[in-house]
Amino acid sequence: MRIGELARGAGVSVRSLRYYEEQGLLTAERSASGQRHYPDGAVDRVRLVQQLYQAGLSSRTIAELMPCVDAHESTPESRARLAAERDRIDAQIRELTETRDRLDAVIRAATDPAHHCIIRS
Secondary structure, three states: OEHHHHHHHHOOOHHHHHHHHHOOOOOOEEOOOOOEEOOOOHHHHHHHHHHHHHOOOOHHHHHHHHHHHHHOOOOHHHHHHHHHHHHHHHHHHHHHHHHHHHHHHHHHHHHOOOOOOOOOO
């Protein structure tokens, strides 16, 4: 499939696909005229890359993990790396939960008639 088809199928921009290729996250064959042609599983791969980005992993981390994904094997190093990323995400969730709770307290205080809070934009 060509780059435009992959972009539409995966719901990403052509620019993103070129970036993934630069980072070694995605590979394409080149035609005689230089056009990129991606394998059938490219949509799934791009969606996986997107999920890993959304989870907060860097392109470098994703690139380090992809050989294990491609080989369908798990190494102690890859498991440790994924566990560390999960721990980092858990810490972010805790921090966001605390921030939300503080914001809820401010909202409650702002709606309390005993408090007069003016928020300026």
